[in-house]
Amino acid sequence: MQELEISFVLNKKQYKLKVPSNITLLDVIREKLKLTGTKEGCGKGECGACTVLFNGRSANSCLILAPQADGAEIVTIEGLGDIDHIHPIQKAFVDEGAVQCGFCTPGMVMSSFYLLSKNPNPTDDEIREGLSGNLCRCTGYAKIIKAVEKASKELNAKN
Ligand code: FES
Ligand code: FES
Numbered sequence: 464m465q466e467l468e469i470s471f472v473l474n475k476k477q478y479k480l481k482v483p484s485n486i487t488l489l490d491v492i493r494e495k496l497k498l499t500g501t502k503e504g505c506g507k508g509e510c511g512a513c514t515v516l517f518n519g520r521s522a523n524s525c526l527i528l529a530p531q532a533d534g535a536e537i538v539t540i541e542g543l544g545d546i547d548h549i550h551p552i553q554k555a556f557v558d559e560g561a562v563q564c565g566f567c568t569p570g571m572v573m574s575s576f577y578l579l580s581k582n583p584n585p586t587d588d589e590i591r592e593g594l595s596g597n598l599c600r601c602t603g604y605a606k607i608i609k610a611v612e613k614a615s616k617e618l619n620a621k622n
Pocket of ligand 2 (some may be wrong): 476561562563564565566568598599600601602
């Protein structure tokens, strides 16, 4: 397979990599950069486990080919916060018990971040719609909705 050089900014850090032209951004993130917070569920755009911010919008990284990432700005869950600098959305998910197996959580948090950046005060229905591309097999969604509501309040109180 032909290799291409691509460069992009990920989590505010500049990268230049040689990658096979047929791999996905998800593979670049997980396999090449070893950032395993972004999960691979379905691999075909149906579960949202691989959600990242791509040029400011939430996107399924399993549907983006590596060459499309050339010149892009990308944020993964690791760029949002970590154990020492937890993001209010991550904290709200923990506080509300919205994490069970945790497999869907990074994608849920990234989609929630995008939703709240566009709509800081979403209704329950708007939260459900905003997260409609993210599947969770464990929680039944109620706690996830509560977590996003809580995060919304905390973020608004800070601003
Ligand atoms: S792994 Fe990308 S949407 Fe499921
Ligand atoms: S917490 Fe297990 S899939 Fe959502």
